[in-house]
Amino acid sequence: MKRVVNFSAGPATLPFEVLQQVQAELLDWQGSGMSVMEMSHRDKEFMSIAQAAEADLREVAGIPANYKVLFLQGGATGQFSFIPMNLLRGKQSVDFVLTGDWGKKAAKEAARYAKVNVAASSEADKFTHIPDRAGWKLDPNAAYVHVTSNETIHGVEFAADPDTGAVPLVADMSSNILSKPFDVSKYGLIYAGAQKNIGPAGVTIVIVRDDLIGQTLPNTPGIFDYKQMADNESMLNTPPCFAWYVSGLVFKWIKANGGLKAIGERNAKKAELLYGYIDAQDFYKNPVAKADRSRMNVPFVLANAELDADFLKGAKAAGLNGLKGHRSVGGMRASIYNAMTLEGVQQLVDYMKEFARTRG
Numbered sequence: 001m002k003r004v005v006n007f008s009a010g011p012a013t014l015p016f017e018v019l020q021q022v023q024a025e026l027l028d029w030q031g032s033g034m035s036v037m038e039m040s041h042r043d044k045e046f047m048s049i050a051q052a053a054e055a056d057l058r059e060v061a062g063i064p065a066n067y068k069v070l071f072l073q074g075g076a077t078g079q080f081s082f083i084p085m086n087l088l089r090g091k092q093s094v095d096f097v098l099t100g101d102w103g104k105k106a107a108k109e110a111a112r113y114a115k116v117n118v119a120a121s122s123e124a125d126k127f128t129h130i131p132d133r134a135g136w137k138l139d140p141n142a143a144y145v146h147v148t149s150n151e152t153i154h155g156v157e158f159a160a161d162p163d164t165g166a167v168p169l170v171a172d173m174s175s176n177i178l179s180k181p182f183d184v185s186k187y188g189l190i191y192a193g194a195q196k197n198i199g200p201a202g203v204t205i206v207i208v209r210d211d212l213i214g215q216t217l218p219n220t221p222g223i224f225d226y227k228q229m230a231d232n233e234s235m236l237n238t239p240p241c242f243a244w245y246v247s248g249l250v251f252k253w254i255k256a257n258g259g260l261k262a263i264g265e266r267n268a269k270k271a272e273l274l275y276g277y278i279d280a281q282d283f284y285k286n287p288v289a290k291a292d293r294s295r296m297n298v299p300f301v302l303a304n305a306e307l308d309a310d311f312l313k314g315a316k317a318a319g320l321n322g323l324k325g326h327r328s329v330g331g332m333r334a335s336i337y338n339a340m341t342l343e344g345v346q347q348l349v350d351y352m353k354e355f356a357r358t359r360g
């Protein structure tokens, strides 16, 4: 077996130890005589898997008791709609801070349910920075303020949890959740598709303060209603059992690897290695303001775009996968989520150096 070094933006590389454990228990989960894929979600075996996953996530992320943790379906894109359905609470408008395409997509969906006020945007600068906090035009009557904590396509990340005062802060953390310590109590709601830092595609995590739920728009379907889902432990219907189970193993892996502090330090080292090289030469460039650069997704362009195809071909031959940039921005992108090792990033830098030396 030969595994690639996988820089895919998502679904993305998972910790090798987790995959090995999944393989070891695939046919017979802990003496149950069944695969997790074959268990009833109401059986005590799966209930124990589900509860352990929630408890471990609560521990790893330091989630306060007044927050519900939901394991849902529909991806982060589903949440673009489910959030306004649940969180408007009789209010008419929502604030958005736009730092990339994912925030724009979320705003477009929210506009079907509420008036969207763009409180700040860096679109005029091609989303290469986070708008200065002092210039945000927040509305004190907004139901919530939405941010995308890490814009996966543009490689722009909030370095710290933003402060929005009394108006609840909602964050799409799909591509940087659990990559460093974060303060859940600063947020009204956090959501993330699992397929980058958590586990397989198919499960979406929502962490929501309990006083914000239970006032859904009329006609909201039950499975989109956070309160109904919370009251039923995310099992109003059949949950994405296998993805939930693998996510639980990833939470245990984070604990075994020193928790979010240690994971965050490792991620900082990986990002420094790659940005350090990019900034030290002229062949590759990253356009993002240094303070706002993502530690998870590193977009870069080659000095000569005609070499892109050769760069990708050579990378593939060297076992480096998933480096093609998003179709909307072109160039390259290296996604270096939690499960990417420092050695993997070093292999990429070595390849980039060699390519620049021979082709630059």
Ligand SMILES: Cc1ncc(COP(=O)(O)O)c(C=O)c1O
Binding pocket: 009, 010, 074, 075, 076, 077, 078, 102, 148, 150, 151, 152, 153, 172, 173, 174, 175, 193, 194
């Ligand atoms: C920041 C961000 N938000 C939302 C999404 C959409 O997620 P999903 O495909 O789970 O709907 C992505 C997917 O890449 C993302 O990176």
